[in-house]
Amino acid sequence: MSSIQGQAAVITGGTRGIGRALSLAFLEAGASVHSTYQGNEDAAMKTRELAGAHAERLYLSRCDVCDPASVEAFWKGLEERGVNVQILVSNAGIRRDQLLALQKLEDWDAVLDTNLRGSFLMAKHAVPFMLRARYGRIVFVTSPAARHGFAGQASYGASKAGQMGLMRALAREVGRKKITVNCVAPGFIETELIGDLPEELKKEYLAMVPAARFGKPEEVAWAVRMLCDPAASYIHGTTLEVTGGL
Ligand code: NDP
Numbered sequence: 001m002s003s004i005q006g007q008a009a010v011i012t013g014g015t016r017g018i019g020r021a022l023s024l025a026f027l028e029a030g031a032s033v034h035s036t037y038q039g040n041e042d043a044a045m046k047t048r049e050l051a052g053a054h055a056e057r058l059y060l061s062r063c064d065v066c067d068p069a070s071v072e073a074f075w076k077g078l079e080e081r082g083v084n085v086q087i088l089v090s091n092a093g094i095r096r097d098q099l100l101a102l103q104k105l106e107d108w109d110a111v112l113d114t115n116l117r118g119s120f121l122m123a124k125h126a127v128p129f130m131l132r133a134r135y136g137r138i139v140f141v142t143s144p145a146a147r148h149g150f151a152g153q154a155s156y157g158a159s160k161a162g163q164m165g166l167m168r169a170l171a172r173e174v175g176r177k178k179i180t181v182n183c184v185a186p187g188f189i190e191t192e193l194i195g196d197l198p199e200e201l202k203k204e205y206l207a208m209v210p211a212a213r214f215g216k217p218e219e220v221a222w223a224v225r226m227l228c229d230p231a232a233s234y235i236h237g238t239t240l241e242v243t244g245g246l
Contacts (some may be wrong), residue, residue: 187243
């Protein structure tokens with residue numbers, strides 16, 4: 001891979017699970033990393049600790065991706081500090097699984113707001129930075145749930161399919177400006193997001209995976225890092241699955 005040294009990356013939900021692995025991978029590659037989180041201070045501090053010698057290039061911000069005012073304040077802060085953002089990884093996400101007929105509207109809204117509205121709001125602010133620079137890399141972290149359809153995941157699957165539609169449209173809008181837009185769809189990855197699944201269901205999911213294991217956050221981070229490389233300039237408007245063959 002070529003270099004992202006000296007570039008600035010914004011990673012939402014960058015302090016736990018896949019996002020933490022993303023933050024550490026981009027730091028390792030020499031980028032400045034602006035990681036956001038919703039409210040888990042302990043996880044944020046742990047991420048700083050794990051960054052070790054790279055911590056001076058790690059900037060942690062509390063920012064609720066669902067809240068336009070919070071997102072605007074975050075990007076205004078970057079602008080005021082003269083940060084030129086080359087990379088956005090829209091990774092923050094939640095699930096509130098329930099059979100559709102039983103799903104509460106507030107849970108449906110929370111999932112759509114975090115996963116889809118959050119991606120829209122972050123991209124809306126990132127794109128002007130990248131248009132000015134005539135360069136950019138945007139990756140939305142989605143899920144094979146969008147095409148597979150897991151029972152109990154109507155809200156999650158709809159939000160992830162929405163991100164893919166958003167990605168395809170944005171790819172058409174900015175492709176001429178040397179900005180690439182893609183999705184990475186991780187399979188079952190060992191993070192807190194799937195920590196609450198019943199053991200029986202985990203076994204059922206595991207049996208679906210040809211690689212016969214769940215993935216690691218670092219394996220997803222590698223794929224995202226690859227798509228954000230300057231050399232990945234012709235990978236555009238696509239979804240890369242990191243699923244062990246699911
Ligand atoms: P985790 O639950 O481990 O971490 C989620 C992160 O998102 C946290 O940093 C959390 O912040 C942040 N977050 C949640 N809500 C908001 C919000 N409203 N505003 C800002 N930040 C928020 O999740 P994973 O690492 O497992 O998942 C990351 C992404 O990967 C998600 O989009 C998920 O859908 C996707 N994915 C995960 C899979 C898996 O098996 N793990 C499979 C397929 C896709 P805080 O720590 O403050 O709560």
